[in-house]
Structure formats: structure tokens, C-alpha cells
Amino acid sequence: MENLRSTDINKIEYTTIAGENKLLRNSFAWMALAMLLTAIAALVFANVPELTSILLEETETGFKPTIFAYIVMFAPLLFVLGINFGLSKLSYPALIGLFIAYSIINGISFSFIFFIYAIGSIITVFFSTTALFALMAIAGYTTKTDLTKMGSILMIGVVGIVIASLINMFMGSAQMDYIISILGVIIFTGLTAYDVQKIKNLGQQVNGDSTLANKLGIIGALTLYLDFINLFLFLLRLFGGRKD
Numbered sequence: 090m091e092n093l094r095s096t097d098i099n100k101i102e103y104t105t106i107a108g109e110n111k112l113l114r115n116s117f118a119w120m121a122l123a124m125l126l127t128a129i130a131a132l133v134f135a136n137v138p139e140l141t142s143i144l145l146e147e148t149e150t151g152f153k154p155t156i157f158a159y160i161v162m163f164a165p166l167l168f169v170l171g172i173n174f175g176l177s178k179l180s181y182p183a184l185i186g187l188f189i190a191y192s193i194i195n196g197i198s199f200s201f202i203f204f205i206y207a208i209g210s211i212i213t214v215f216f217s218t219t220a221l222f223a224l225m226a227i228a229g230y231t232t233k234t235d236l237t238k239m240g241s242i243l244m245i246g247v248v249g250i251v252i253a254s255l256i257n258m259f260m261g262s263a264q265m266d267y268i269i270s271i272l273g274v275i276i277f278t279g280l281t282a283y284d285v286q287k288i289k290n291l292g293q294q295v296n297g298d299s300t301l302a303n304k305l306g307i308i309g310a311l312t313l314y315l316d317f318i319n320l321f322l323f324l325l326r327l328f329g330g331r332k333d
Contacts, residue, residue: 112292113230113285115306120313123192127318130196135203144200161197168194172311176304184307192314202325210330217328218321225278226313229285240283246276266326273323281316288312 134140144158154162168191172184179187202211229236250269257265288309292302 110292112302112305112309113288115303116288116309116313119188119306119310120317123188123310123314124317126189126192127196127199130193131199131203134197134200141200144197145204158198158201161194165191165195165198169311169315172307176308181300181303181307184304188307188311191311195318202329205331206325206329207332210328211325214325214329215321218317218324221278221324222281222317222320225281226285229282230289232282232286236283236286239279240287243276243279243283246272247280250276270323270326274320274327277316277320277323281313281320284309284312284316 134144144155144161145152146155168187171179172187172191175184175187250273253265253269257269288305291305291309
């Protein structure tokens with residue numbers, strides 16, 4: 090994600106609307122595929138008892154996550170780092186494989202939300218997230234304002250909420266969790282517009298290099314996917330109805 094956001098727009102030498110649109114189409118297409126795979130994996134692991142038992146084991150006091158559950162919770166971070174740092178070193182098929190594996194593993198970890206929140210609430214928040222994401226994506230594509238400075242500030246905000254979330258893991262403050270969620274929604278709403286504009290501008294940099302364009306499509310998809318997923322999770326924490 091940092092590789093995409095740190096690209097110097099001032100170095101752009103080639104510009105065509107077709108190039109912009111192609112990179113955006115590729116990014117949104119791969120993002121849509123990742124969202125579909127994530128949703129399928131989450132639903133399957135949440136509703137098939139044999140698979141659910143791989144994630145949760147029954148104890149005398151209830152259920153607790155298995156070792157496999159902890160692996161799928163933290164493994165996505167390694168995939169994100171691998172995709173970002175592998176842009177120049179990995180082949181296009183290898184990046185695709187990592188991206189698909191990441192979306193599936195992420196989906197497995199997301200199956201836990203079905204154990205916590207009511208299905209109706211999840212669906213409502215999902216469609217609300219989709220509408221908000223689409224609105225900000227259109228804004229990012231159509232605005233004439235350079236969002237580079239805003240993006241830098243928002244990335245500082247991301248670091249801030251990550252640190253605050255880690256601290257709150259030990260504090261267990263419901264009020265702080267509420268504040269973090271509000272800030273998370275604001276930050277990732279802004280990042281959606283910023284990242285769409287960034288991908289649009291990067292489409293001008295491809296300069297006919299189809300291999301680079303294909304790889305940037307994966308990186309762009311990963312960035313948009315992360316924006317959507319984080320926005321969805323923060324909205325779910327704010328408005329999701331928990332199971333009784």
C-alpha cells in the first residue's frame with residue numbers, strides 16, 4: 090500500500106485518459122474478485138460446522154479460538170507486505186496468487202463477525218459501506234483538487250488509530266473504542282477518495298508498459314480492498330447489532 094501511495098506524481102511523463110481508465114478498471118475488477126472470494130470464504134467457514142470447528146474449539150467455559158484461527162488472523166499482514174514489497178521482484182502471476190490467497194485467508198478470519206453480529210446487521214452495514222465507498226470513489230476520480238497533502242495526513246491518522254487500538258487492547262475502554270471507530274470511518278472515507286485519485290494519476294505513468302500496468306492493477310486493487318474492508322469493519326463496530 091505504501092508503494093502505491095508514495096509514488097511521486099510530479100514524475101509523471103505520459104498521460105492518456107485511456108491509460109487512467111484501464112488501470113482503474115483493472116484495480117476495481119481485482120478488488121471485486123477479492124471481495125467475492127472474501128465473502129464466500131467467510132460464509133463457508135461460518136456456516137459449515139466441520140470448518141467452524143477448525144477455528145473454534147469447545148472448552149468447559151465455552152469456545153475459544155484454535156491455533157489455526159490465530160494464524161489466519163495475523164497471516165493477512167504478511168501477505169500485504171509480500172504483495173507491496175514484491176512489486177518489482179515477483180512476476181505478475183505470483184502477485185495474482187498472493188492476492189487471491191490473501192483475500193481467501195482474510196475471508197476465513199472475517200467469519201468471526203458472523204458469530205458476533207446479526208446477519209441482517211452485517212448486510213445493512215455492508216450496503217451502507219458500498220454506498221459510501223462508491224460516493225468517495227467518484228469524488229476522488231472527478232475532483233480537480235490535488236489530494237496528496239490530505240493523503241499524507243490521513244496516513245498519519247492510520248498510524249495513530251493502529252497505536253491507539255493496540256493500547257486499548259490492554260485498557261479495554263469502550264469509550265476509546267467508540268472514538269477510534271469514528272476516526273477510522275473518517276480516515277478511510279478520505280483515503281478512498283485519495284487512493285482513487287492516486288490510481289487515476291498512476292494510470293498516466295504506465296507509458297505503454299503492460300507488465301507494469303498489470304502489476305499496478307493488483308497493488309491498486311489491494312489498496313482499495315483495504316480501504317473498503319477497514320471502512321466496513323469500523324462502521325460495523327459503530328452500528329452493527331450484536332447477537333443476543
